[in-house]
Amino acid sequence: MRMKPETYVIHAPVVETPADNRPLNFPVYQNVKWETETIDDALGIVRGQRPGYFYSRVSNPTVHQLETLLASLQGREQCLATASGVNAVAQTLIALCRAGDHVLFFVEGYGPTRAIIRNLLGRYGVTHSMISIDDHAGIERELAARPTRLIFFESPTNPINKIADIAVITELAQRYGALTVLDNTAAGFHQHGQYPIDVFVHSLTKFTTGNGDVMGGAVISRSELIAQIKSDFSILGAQLDPLSASLMLRGMKSYFVRYRAQSASAQRIADFLASHPACTRLRYPGWGNGAAASLARRQMQDMGCVLAFDIRAGAEAGRRFAERLQYFAKTPSFGSAESLVMAPQMMQPKEFTPEQRAYSDIGEGSVRLSIGLEDVEDLIADLDQALR
Numbered sequence: 001m002r003m004k005p006e007t008y009v010i011h012a013p014v015v016e017t018p019a020d021n022r023p024l025n026f027p028v029y030q031n032v033k034w035e036t037e038t039i040d041d042a043l044g045i046v047r048g049q050r051p052g053y054f055y056s057r058v059s060n061p062t063v064h065q066l067e068t069l070l071a072s073l074q075g076r077e078q079c080l081a082t083a084s085g086v087n088a089v090a091q092t093l094i095a096l097c098r099a100g101d102h103v104l105f106f107v108e109g110y111g112p113t114r115a116i117i118r119n120l121l122g123r124y125g126v127t128h129s130m131i132s133i134d135d136h137a138g139i140e141r142e143l144a145a146r147p148t149r150l151i152f153f154e155s156p157t158n159p160i161n162k163i164a165d166i167a168v169i170t171e172l173a174q175r176y177g178a179l180t181v182l183d184n185t186a187a188g189f190h191q192h193g194q195y196p197i198d199v200f201v202h203s204l205t206k207f208t209t210g211n212g213d214v215m216g217g218a219v220i221s222r223s224e225l226i227a228q229i230k231s232d233f234s235i236l237g238a239q240l241d242p243l244s245a246s247l248m249l250r251g252m253k254s255y256f257v258r259y260r261a262q263s264a265s266a267q268r269i270a271d272f273l274a275s276h277p278a279c280t281r282l283r284y285p286g287w288g289n290g291a292a293a294s295l296a297r298r299q300m301q302d303m304g305c306v307l308a309f310d311i312r313a314g315a316e317a318g319r320r321f322a323e324r325l326q327y328f329a330k331t332p333s334f335g336s337a338e339s340l341v342m343a344p345q346m347m348q349p350k351e352f353t354p355e356q357r358a359y360s361d362i363g364e365g366s367v368r369l370s371i372g373l374e375d376v377e378d379l380i381a382d383l384d385q386a387l388r
């Protein structure tokens with residue numbers, strides 16, 4: 001039977017690459033469906049009885065290549081990549097919690113995560129307590145008061161760079177039978193794996209490509225927990241797409257070089273800001289002599305690219321400072337090649353009570369910087385003129 005051209009464009013022979021002749025960069029499997037010779041083979045894949053791929057909403061080789069890389073960097077067995085960081089947070093919480101469960105989380109955390117726990121989970125009958133990440137007695141009091149399904153926390157926290165005591169939190173969680181979920185976005189994929197954290201979540205939007213041009217998220221854990229949450233993930237349907245995964249795989253080759261260069265520049269800038277009279281309450285992990293600094297030095301090897309501090313003269317001076325900066329884009333996020341600044345007006349959570357506002361530690365003049373890959377002398381000169 002000879003194909004007509006109309007059929008040939010759909011059923012042309014496939015180019016094979018020899019198995020011992022591999023491309024250096026992992027291919028983009030821009031593809032949704034896989035076929036097999038027999039129906040039993042297809043069913044075997046769907047049931048997880050044989051390796052293979054069936055449908056990209058469930059798994060895709062390019063995405064899986066990225067998942068394997070991130071899981072091993074974080075020191076865990078498996079990873080699920082998602083379409084955004086908030087999606088990794090939301091799907092993890094939806095998969096792990098059921099109506100009547102209680103979640104403990106912290107006022108210092110990422111704003112959209114608070115909204116997921118309070119508004120979204122709240123609608124489905126999951127209750128919560130929100131306290132300060134520094135309040136260890138409060139954590140124990142909350143855990144002792146009722147069964148708690150999980151503790152959700154960050155370290156360093158976004159936006160104000162508080163350091164969670166991971167050993168204390170994981171020890172209390174284990175004692176009271178709660179799972180720990182750490183949003184490890186700011187610390188990166190290579191840190192905190194030594195602690196008995198049950199689930200890591202990440203925004204891949206920050207450090208994977210280094211260019212701030214691709215969105216994604218990841219959930220990383222042991223196989224048994226990933227198996228539990230994977231069935232929910234594949235029907236919620238917010239998988240990372242293969243093209244984004246391939247851009248992230250490309251970016252990850254320079255991950256350590258970028259993370260450490262940005263950390264080194266941020267350290268120099270911390271020293272500069274600490275000695276500047278217009279600045280106060282500098283928070284950079286490991287900077288200074290306080291308890292938080294020594295805790296950060298115990299927990300982390302690389303301190304990251306985010307600095308938080310207060311403009312002593314307050315909110316309006318903070319706004320003028322941000323607007324004066326030449327090399328810092330006035331926008332959220334961090335980890336990109338460009339340096340970024342958030343003015344006080346962009347930092348304030350609107351929904352806090354005065355008490356929550358006080359222990360969130362976001363002050364009237366608080367600003368946040370993300371240090372990029374520009375020359376550090378240029379950045380310091382820019383900060384200096386804007387502070388003046």
Ligand SMILES: *Cc1c(COP(=O)(O)O)cnc(C)c1O
Nearest residue numbers: 084085086110158185203205216
């Ligand atoms: C950015 C961020 C997120 C959300 O990630 P997106 O990719 O923007 O959805 C979640 N947690 C933390 C700590 C973040 O910094």
